[in-house]
Amino acid sequence: MQKISVIIPAHNEEKSIANVIKHLRNSTIKSEIIVVDNCSTDNTAKKAEESGADKIVYCNNKGKGYAMEEGLKHVNNNIIIFIDGDLKIETNKILEIMTEPIINSDIDFVKSTFKREGGRVTELVTKPLLDLLFPNMYKFRTTA
Secondary structure: OOOEEEEEEEOOOOOOHHHHHHHHHOOOOOEEEEEEEOOOOOOHHHHHHHOOOOEEEEOOOOOHHHHHHHHHOOOOOOEEEEOOOOOOOOOOOHHHHHHHHHHHOOOOOOOOOOOOOOOOHHHHHHHHHHHHHOOOOOOOOOOO
16 A cells, blocks of 8 residues: 655744644555644644654745645655645545545646635645646546
């Protein structure tokens, strides 16, 4: 069975990080969990450690992208998942859902979506950035 690395960039996520890690730990897929504490001023790192994170990495507050990059320096597996530390995950199958297309198909990249109130980071930042960096990559398959 494939092992994966999960990177959780986090900034002041003490109220939600334990739930995220709990659901990752209850997955049938074995993973290493790396929390990148991006200069939190609360107990994010302590809660992450208590909840079973394998590694806590500290970085300067240069933004989420920088924290994600810092996390990549600490992975031990070739399948890497990024999950936000403030998600309200309600299933222990989150890793199975996200990695199944990679493990069982000829797919290299999976991006999940969810409904939430607030900004449209994916539409305004992520998709244009991916289009700029990987112009020939738009062979995306959308599933419900």
